[in-house]
Amino acid sequence: MSASDAAIEMRAPARGSSAAAIRAIFIVTFAITAFLIVTPLVALLYGSFRTGGPGTNATYTFDNWRGLLEPAILDTLLITLFISIVTSLFSSAFGGAMAWLTYRTDFRFKRALVAAIGLSFFFPGFILAMAWVILGSPGGVLNAFLSEVFGIDSEPFDIYSVAGIIWIQVLHITPFAFFTLRGPLSSMDASLEEAAYASGANPWQVARRVTMPLMIFPLLSSLLLCFVLSVEQFAVPAMVGIPGHVNTLATELYLLISFSPPNTGLAAAVGLAMSAVTGLSIFIQRRVVHRRNAPTVTGKGYRLHMLRLGRWRGLAEILCLLYALLSFIIPTIALLYTSGIKFFVANPFEAAWTWRNYVQIWESPGTVRSLINTLIVAGGGAVLGLTLGTLIAYSTHRLRPRGFRALDVLASLPFGIPGIVIGLGFLWSYVWLPIYGTLWVLIFCYVARFLPYATETVGAQVVQLDKSLEEAAWTSGAGRVASFRRIMLPLLRPALQSGYFLLFIAYFREIAAAALIYTSKTEVLSISIWSFFENANWGVASALSVVTTVITVSLMVAMTRAPLKL
């Protein structure tokens, strides 16, 4: 008989002891999430009915909501929609085409293409915008080139325009479309296409009649996602739109707050209207994702039939190379160049080379502090964000106590809220708290804004892990905590790593949410770069951008396996 006395002694009546602990953890998780996400939204709603900002002598009013119908705001809305629809169409077309080339054809440089798209995926939007200002503004490199080489002095390139915004946003958002579409494209059951070939269809007929219809839901999902990314885009319209007097909703909101006297009430109403547009799109997008019905393969060892591109292959390769050049390589060269010269001239042969811009980064205490701030916010904040995200993912996918659905909905809300709007909500609700003006506000704001990144990354892995892996630990005698630590955590490690990496990068380069809530003491890199740039100090701005890019890219290379796996 193996029942030892010790084993009997261990059997304390225990109903509820761990159930209560789990309940407590869930409630705390729920409370923190609700606080982070609901507070700013409620504050915005409240603010949209107030005549003045926090701390002012304000009363209730409907004027802010009426203000939405004023021609200036309506114009901005139309421009935003126009820019976003065009951006979404082009990004999805380019991203989809490149994903198709990579996973369905005999395109030769697949690894290089995926690497290039990965690089531009992580290339911060505000740095890309800055580079394209250097390249495409009147007096910029491209116009100078036309004038010097071809004698065209009319300066045909003007980046400070609607077209300029669309151009940069398409370059920036195309990778998102690529990553949204590559999964469905690469896992689609090849036998469906093969059956079409066997029935006598030629490659183009197969693409049109089989592949495209099967991809309709993923495509729709990509279109909606790119649309939302474009509506909420702040960096690009701020850097090229504001100088060109082209405003989108995001920059309009920013200007309403930052120009005296600030119109916080109207800004809140604009923010909520924006959130309605993005939130609705994300809601539809999620429904579409759930319905996506392209049959996929789960088995192993099948060979995809790769379409032979024939004489089109060379052209496809050149176009993809062009994308890499425009989205990453040329902008980087432009930044390196600008960061290495004394004052900006378009012609490198007339430039005076110098290290001064880099030296200035280290000599200016403000910049060093902003670098340190950024590292604290990204490095430390990502730990908090990842912890909260893991608790949420574990609760909603595994524990599933009463109320888990509400938590799931709460945690995915930030997907539909533009960064600048979350920033405004935090500005409004945290003004009262003692932590206002400290890095904590930034950290909380980023944790809230990027919560879905964490819950989705970790959640996807939790779903993959069979429940019995943990149950086997319990029946082996390990308690809840011990089995979580010894079984779940190690098994989740890959997801935790890539989640941390994603959050770090996102926090590191965030500008939209920070634009309204930073103070002189809590300036971060993205803000510093932007202000140097606005003060026409392109040299230091470029040098800082190069530093930021180097940090981002080396991080990406260090953890390359997750995003770049082909």
Added chain:
Amino acid sequence: MATGITIKGLVKRFGDKTIIDHVSFDIAVGELVCLLGPSGCGKTTTLRCIAGLEAPEEGRIEINGQPVFDSAEKLAVEPYRRNAGMVFQSYAIWPHLSVFENVAFPLRVRNTPNAEVEKKVMRTLDMVGLADFRARSAQQLSGGQQQRVAVARAIVHEPDVLLFDEPLSNLDARLRDATRAEIRRLQRELNVAAVYVTHDQAEALSLADRILVMSEGRIHQAGTPQEIYGAPRDAFVADVVGATNFLDIAVHAVGDGTVQGVAPDGAPLRVTGRMAAPGPARVMVRPDRLRVAPDAGEQGENCLHGTVRQRLFMGGHYEYAIAIGPTVLRAFSPVQVAEGGRVTVSFEPCDCIVLETRGAP
């Protein structure tokens, strides 16, 4: 004999569906009991209730005389305090741990000294024939090897009860036979109560001391493999434990333990069973208990006449489909008769059982 597992009045519901409906049974220490039944009848759920992975609505569960669950006392011992060993259907081998560490886990969480861990794990790995694989990552194992790791992990800490949930369902036939014998040997050696869930009747018959046939959340019949196979209560049980033939007969005389009647083709019958009064009855007889012979005009008790509809060569015997009037009987026999040939089919009274009509298909 001491009882290893006692279950009284167990009820488990999911939503408003009752999955386990007042199940009660005892398992002696050293006894291996198979839960047998069609898919969805609640076998896994019963096992998970014993392990503590599901919280039942009602009932009482004891392990070695100690209550681990009691709805009236609001007692529910956590799964990790029940000192059970469980083999999951999916194996649940942890991919991030080596074979050795997978097996060592139950000891490690009990703070066993390293030297003892080493000794016990190696002894257990030896038992399941995996000593050479100790350093392997669990991902580099075949299905059969993973299954044996799961068994080793379930027994290494000398649990009070062993729970197996269809542990062999993913193995090929030969490996399944070998591992089944191994499981039986290990359980005897440990001398603990064991519950073995399966829906493979051959497995249940060959492995179990006792079989519990489950249906829709209830224990339909309990008994030794011989009883279940030889004297099923009704058509449902008869069907669950193996291929069988049913005959509808007319009973005209009821005796003590036997009844007499006539078959559909008019032949006189004497079969085993009790009935309250004469009338129509359903009987069953296993295909391997039927004697097949070329028709030589022979008449008598339990001797039916028919025509061979189909003959399949199965290696050791032929499988016949024999039409007797409107009924078709399956019979296994080494005797060779061509398709279309006339045959007599006979059987002993003790091989033909009267069934309860409730639950007849």
